[in-house]
Amino acid sequence: MSFDEILKWIHLIAAAVWTGGLITLAFLVVALRKAGTEREQLRAAARAFGRVSWTALIVALATGIWQMEEIGYGYSIITVKLWLVGIAAVLALAHQLSSRYVSPAVRGIGQAIILVVSIGIFGAAVAAFG
DSSP: OOHHHHHHHHHHHHHHHHHHHHHHHHHHHHHHHHTTOOHHHHHHHHHHHHHHHHHHHHHHHHHHHHHHHHHOOOOHHHHHHHHHHHHHHHHHHHHHHHTTTSOHHHHHHHHHHHHHHHHHHHHHHHHHHO
16 A cells, blocks of 8 residues: 555545544434533533544645645645635634523534534535545
8 A cells, every 4th residue: 555545545544534524413412401411521522522623634734735735636626625614613713712602502503503614524525636
């Protein structure tokens, strides 16, 4: 297996962890809230997810940029994908920083928007390489 193939696998795993984690967290938080889980326990789960998700996002971003530089992906759809990654990262950061100050409904809407953008990133990848 070549270095480029290993890099692509690492990139795909990191992207899957990021997006899969968002999907899992969305359903998990709803179930935990319905079960009466206290806010501090939900926040602890969100912090744990944050450590994993930010690491995955950074790895996906770094390996994606590396691939762009090494392989020379200059397609416009890759530029769209990179913009979507940036938007997802900014939204996730805003979500994380504002979570103490907004209602659960607003947090849920924010999380849903981040998830939709993340799925759009996968769509851009499929359009570029599918």
